[in-house]
Amino acid sequence: MENDFQQSEHITYEPAPRIGDLQGAYGVVTRIRDRLRTAVLGRDEVIELVVIALLADGHVLLEDYPGSGKTTLAKALGDSIIDDLPDDDIVTIRRIQFTPDLLPSDVTGTTIFDPNTNRFFFRPGPVFAHVVLADEINRTSPKVQSALLEAMGEKQVTVDNRTRALDPFFFVIATQNPLDLSGTFPLPSAQLDRFLFKIRMNHISRDAELQVLASLKQRRSGIGSDLPRVTRTEILDARAVVENAVHLDPAIRECLVDIANKTRADPRILQGASTRALVLMIPALQARALSQVRDHVTAEDIHALGTYVFGHRLELAPGGDTLETVVHECMAEPLERLARATMQK
Amino acid sequence: MAVVVLYDDYEPPSQGFYFRQETWSEWNGSRLVASDVSGVDEDTLDAFPNRRTAVSPPPEGARQVVRGRVAMLVEHQHPFALEAPVSFRPVGNPNPDRFVRAYEFESLAQSAAYPDLIGRSAGDPEWSEEVRELYLAQHSDPRIAELEEQILEESNIPPAMGEDPFARALSTKLWLDRELIYSTRERHAGVDDPTIDFLFGSRIGYCVHFAHAAVFLYRAAGVPARVGTGYMVPAENRRGGSSILVRGADAHAWPEVYLEGVGWVVLDIAAERNLDEPSQPLDEDMQRMLGEMAREQPADPEQEIRDEEPSEAFELPAPLWAIALILAGFVLLVLYSIKLWRRLAPVFSSTKAMPRVASRAYLDRLAEVGLSRGFGETRESFAKRAADLSPTFAEMTRLHVAARLSDPKAPAEGRPHLDRSRWKELGSEIRGELSGTVKLWRRLVGIFHPVSFLDAR
Numbered sequence: 001m002e003n004d005f006q007q008s009e010h011i012t013y014e015p016a017p018r019i020g021d022l023q024g025a026y027g028v029v030t031r032i033r034d035r036l037r038t039a040v041l042g043r044d045e046v047i048e049l050v051v052i053a054l055l056a057d058g059h060v061l062l063e064d065y066p067g068s069g070k071t072t073l074a075k076a077l078g079d080s081i082i083d084d085l086p087d088d089d090i091v092t093i094r095r096i097q098f099t100p101d102l103l104p105s106d107v108t109g110t111t112i113f114d115p116n117t118n119r120f121f122f123r124p125g126p127v128f129a130h131v132v133l134a135d136e137i138n139r140t141s142p143k144v145q146s147a148l149l150e151a152m153g154e155k156q157v158t159v160d161n162r163t164r165a166l167d168p169f170f171f172v173i174a175t176q177n178p179l180d181l182s183g184t185f186p187l188p189s190a191q192l193d194r195f196l197f198k199i200r201m202n203h204i205s206r207d208a209e210l211q212v213l214a215s216l217k218q219r220r221s222g223i224g225s226d227l228p229r230v231t232r233t234e235i236l237d238a239r240a241v242v243e244n245a246v247h248l249d250p251a252i253r254e255c256l257v258d259i260a261n262k263t264r265a266d267p268r269i270l271q272g273a274s275t276r277a278l279v280l281m282i283p284a285l286q287a288r289a290l291s292q293v294r295d296h297v298t299a300e301d302i303h304a305l306g307t308y309v310f311g312h313r314l315e316l317a318p319g320g321d322t323l324e325t326v327v328h329e330c331m332a333e334p335l336e337r338l339a340r341a342t343m344q345k
Numbered sequence: 346m347a348v349v350v351l352y353d354d355y356e357p358p359s360q361g362f363y364f365r366q367e368t369w370s371e372w373n374g375s376r377l378v379a380s381d382v383s384g385v386d387e388d389t390l391d392a393f394p395n396r397r398t399a400v401s402p403p404p405e406g407a408r409q410v411v412r413g414r415v416a417m418l419v420e421h422q423h424p425f426a427l428e429a430p431v432s433f434r435p436v437g438n439p440n441p442d443r444f445v446r447a448y449e450f451e452s453l454a455q456s457a458a459y460p461d462l463i464g465r466s467a468g469d470p471e472w473s474e475e476v477r478e479l480y481l482a483q484h485s486d487p488r489i490a491e492l493e494e495q496i497l498e499e500s501n502i503p504p505a506m507g508e509d510p511f512a513r514a515l516s517t518k519l520w521l522d523r524e525l526i527y528s529t530r531e532r533h534a535g536v537d538d539p540t541i542d543f544l545f546g547s548r549i550g551y552c553v554h555f556a557h558a559a560v561f562l563y564r565a566a567g568v569p570a571r572v573g574t575g576y577m578v579p580a581e582n583r584r585g586g587s588s589i590l591v592r593g594a595d596a597h598a599w600p601e602v603y604l605e606g607v608g609w610v611v612l613d614i615a616a617e618r619n620l621d622e623p624s625q626p627l628d629e630d631m632q633r634m635l636g637e638m639a640r641e642q643p644a645d646p647e648q649e650i651r652d653e654e655p656s657e658a659f660e661l662p663a664p665l666w667a668i669a670l671i672l673a674g675f676v677l678l679v680l681y682s683i684k685l686w687r688r689l690a691p692v693f694s695s696t697k698a699m700p701r702v703a704s705r706a707y708l709d710r711l712a713e714v715g716l717s718r719g720f721g722e723t724r725e726s727f728a729k730r731a732a733d734l735s736p737t738f739a740e741m742t743r744l745h746v747a748a749r750l751s752d753p754k755a756p757a758e759g760r761p762h763l764d765r766s767r768w769k770e771l772g773s774e775i776r777g778e779l780s781g782t783v784k785l786w787r788r789l790v791g792i793f794h795p796v797s798f799l800d801a802r
Contacts, residue, residue: 247752295759296751300725332721339724340802342749343701 019237022245022295028238029055029291031228032080038224039076040069041215042208049197049308050077050173052291054235055242056283058196059152059172061137061187061312068201070175071095074133077173081130084231090167094129096148098140100183104147108157109164122159127151130167130232134174138184148172149191169232189271189315196280197305198312238290239283246286247296251341255302256281258334263314268326271315281309299338306331346418348444348635351427351587355411357580358458362589363599363611365389366425366575372482375538377557377572384476386571388609390424390433394448397434403608404469407457413587416440416447416639425575426450429608440638447639455610459515465604467510467568480569480603484561486541493565496520513566514602514612521559521614524548528620552598555614559600563612569603573611588636594624680795684709687798691772696765700748703768705801707741707775712801713791714783735778741771 019025029051036047046062050073053060062070078093096107109125126132127148134148151157155166174195176187192198204212215223256278264272285301292301307327316323349364357363367389371380380386387401411427416439424433431451438447468477483490500516502509531549533539540561543554556572563570577597578589599613687709694702711717711731718727728742748762761767780788791797 247750247755249750252750294747295755296747298725298746298750299723300746303723303726328721335723336721339718339722342724342746343705343802345698345701 019234019241022241022290025055025238025241025245025290026293028230028234031230032077033291035080035224035227035229036073036076038227039079039219040073041212042204043069043073043201046073046199046201048291049199052284052287052305053196054171055238055287055290056196056280057171057239058280058284059174059194061192061195061198062173062175062201063178063198064175064201065177065179065203068203070173071133071135074131074173077171078129078131079225080229081235082229082231083130084233085167088167089124089128091129093131093133094126095133095135096126097135098137098144100139100141102140102144104144105159107144107147108151108159111160122162122164124164125157127157127170128166130169130171132170132172134172136176137174138176138181138186140185142185142188145185145187145191148174149194152194167232168236189313192312193274193276195312196284197308199308200311242286242290243283245295246289248282248286249296251338252285252297252299252302253282255299255334255338258337259302259306259310259331262330262334263310263327266326266330268317268320269314269330270317271313273310273313277309277313281305284309299335302338303331303335346593347421347591348416348418348632348639349413349427349589349591350416350636350639351411351413351589353409353411353413354587355409355427355454355456358455359611359613360580361613362578362580362583363428363573363597363613364425364576364578364591365428365430365573366421366423368571368573368601369598370479370571372484374485376540377560380479382475382479384473385479388429390430393424393446394433394435397432399432400430402431403429403453404606405453406606407455407461408453408607409456410451411454412449412451414447414449414639416444416635418444418635420445424448424450427452427454428573428611429453429455439640443635443638455607457607462511462604462607462610463506463509463515465511465606467605468603469605477569480571481564481567483564484540486538488541488545489561490565492544493517493562496562497566510566510568511602511604511610514563514568514570517562517566518559518600518612518614521555521562522617525550525555525558525614525616526618526620527551527555527616530620549620555616556598556600559612559614563600563602571601571603571609572598573601573609574598577613582632588632588639590632590635677795684795684798691768696763699765699768700745700762703772704741704745707735707738707772708801709798710775710779710791711735711738713794713797714779714787715791717800718802734782735775737771737774737778741768741775744768744771 019028032051032054033047036050037044040047050060054077064070074095075093081092083090083092096102105125107125107127109123109128111120112123113120137145137148147157151166151170152172155168155170156163157166158164176184178200203209212219260273260275260278263269266272284305285297288301288305289295289297307324310327310330311323314323314327316326320326321329349362365388367379368386369377369379370386371378371382388403390398390400408429413427414436415424415426426433427450429452431453433448433450435446435448438444468480472480496517497513500520502512502516506512526547526549528549529551531543531547531551533542533546533550533554536542539550539554540557543550544558553572560570560572575597576591576595577599578591578595583589599611601609602612603609688706691699691703691706708717711734714734716731716734718724722730724742724746725739728739731738744762744767747760751760757763
């Protein structure tokens with residue numbers, strides 16, 4: 001790990017050594033995690049999920065109250081990343097505050113006429129960043145939402161009929177307020193499906209909150225900014241390692257399909273889990289296995305991520321159990337089968 | 346004394362149950378005695394049967410099958426059975442405190458009424474000359490033949506039946522019923538020939554005298570006759586469930602005649618005059634109780650009688666609870682063997698099967714102390730739950746799951762579950778932790794729980 005720490009402090013013009021094994025990828029995980037934990041207190045679970053999503057190349061939707069540390073989290077994440085390609089027009093972090101009067105071009109960018117050269121040139125919007133914080137995504141019109149969602153789904157934007165690719169890193173943390181719903185445009189389920197996780201955050205614990213207040217001064221002076229960071233390339237490498245080196249047994253895939261079928265057959269669920277949910281979930285499971293220092297996916301990963309992955313993709317029939325209960329009940333039987341498989345010859 | 350239980354419904358035409366024990370046919374100059382001539386009186390048994398034993402059966406005409414059980418309250422010299430027996434077989438003593446032995450018999454008892462026996466010839470054409478002569482042997486005193494002639498003359502037999510053997514015997518019986526006087530006090534002892542002393546003297550006597558007199562008179566009438574001895578119980582003494590108490594006072598001797606196609610028929614004398622006190626009435630409750638006792642565990646009487654070779658096991662029927670106990674013991678043994686095997690299997694297991702076998706053994710141990718994985722719970726969450734009792738179990742679970750779900754093609758150094766000694770180490774650590782965290786009594790209860798392994802999943 002000592003090597004990895006050194007690695008991250010390289011100046012961007014001198015590329016860090018590439019990451020090719022699980023140990024290196026785990027180094028990336030610990031470095032990001034440590035930085036985020038220093039910046040955001042009492043949110044270890046959310047940080048864990050954000051790191052997993054980052055390595056699984058997915059996006060997260062945080063459902064949270066204002067002032068709960070979303071921006072701090074996104075900013076800390078941006079700060080943890082060294083842009084080792086400074087010459088492109090892509091910055092490490094951008095924040096978009098969604099409002100009803102926002103236009104798609106405010107998100108994607110627009111072509112502007114330059115009178116000096118007598119030519120139009122493209123001015124990239126805030127989505128041209130490694131980490132995009134999309135604040136209160138449900139406050140803007142569906143047109144803007146879908147512009148962002150194209151970017152999320154395809155990693156590209158189309159302006160004036162010209163499609164421009166985003167950086168492969170592109171990672172969105174969107175937020176929405178679960179209570180203040182007047183004048184909002186709730187995301188339709190097809191668009192929610194593009195988020196890997198929807199994370200419902202609760203208020204942090206008393207101790208964590210006290211610690212936040214106590215460390216206010218140090219926080220302003222930039223505590224933790226001296227902790228090792230990671231480069232963009234390192235994260236992309238880690239993603240490749242997760243995909244290739246974390247073993248996924250066929251039994252795990254069977255379990256996932258069984259769970260999806262369960263959600264489709266359950267009478268309490270109007271709309272079951274999509275195939276895309278499963279496709280997105282596989283790298284997430286692998287990333288979680290890595291974050292647990294494992295080279296293979298287990299039932300525990302499915303159990304831990306199940307509600308975050310399936311929760312926002314299921315449409316519950318009115319007047320039933322809570323989402324968590326339903327998801328856990330749907331997962332119980334396939335997980336049991338998976339657990340028993342380990343006892344079979 | 347004995348209790349007889351009849352399995353079949355039977356109403357004797359003679360109004361009495363005649364249990365024959367011995368027969369006397371041979372005239373020895375002063376009285377009739379048991380004969381040892383072959384072919385004579387082979388329808389009784391000298392000794393108690395120790396297996397199914399058949400005796401010479403009567404002809405089947407005018408008879409019905411009657412089966413029964415005899416439970417003896419005191420030792421008898423010979424077995425007896427309702428006339429006329431076909432076979433005897435021993436049965437287990439239904440109540441050794443009460444009875445000395447028990448056996449069963451199958452008889453072909455007379456079912457035809459007496460008037461229906463008229464019209465049959467006397468004796469059996471298959472008898473040898475010697476046998477026929479023995480059954481027809483006359484008394485040496487000619488007065489008997491003269492008396493019989495006189496009786497037949499006095500009788501009012503219709504002329505058409507004048508030569509019918511049974512009609513002749515029957516009129517003799519009716520004459521004797523009228524003329525003889527019953528008393529057990531007149532013993533005719535100390536005389537050369539009690540029969541003559543009785544018949545041509547006071548004509549006061551009891552069954553033996555009656556029987557002898559009747560037999561000689563029947564023979565004088567040309568009908569083969571003999572004396573049957575044993576017990577006679579009046580039909581009205583029979584009580585609920587066909588139980589019959591045979592008492593010493595029921596000992597009896599009676600004359601019998603032989604009719605072709607019917608066999609030996611009891612043609613007893615019922616003296617109209619009786620000088621004796623009426624016999625003591627039966628204790629009905631005792632008779633019923635003894636009948637119930639004798640009837641205990643009759644199993645399937647038909648089956649028993651059909652058995653040619655009753656097995657020794659039948660003599661000692663094992664109580665049901667003993668069988669249940671043995672069965673339960675067997676089941677326990679099997680369960681404990683399974684348990685023991687699951688516990689010891691890691692010692693013998695191959696390295697490949699080790700993760701499964703060792704985890705199972707320690708899941709069993711946790712189940713013994715009441716900790717088992719819930720439905721749908723992942724192995725890791727369970728291990729986390731079990732960490733209070735054994736923190737090392739989580740590591741074992743990790744290896745176990747890795748053995749199944751990790752890349753089987755990965756290099757061996759990254760796969761510690763292939764290391765046998767590692768499993769051994771983990772096992773002894775878990776054992777140590779469990780003995781530290783679980784109370785001894787709880788572990789003992791778990792060890793003796795026969796099906797604890799059913800909870801281990």
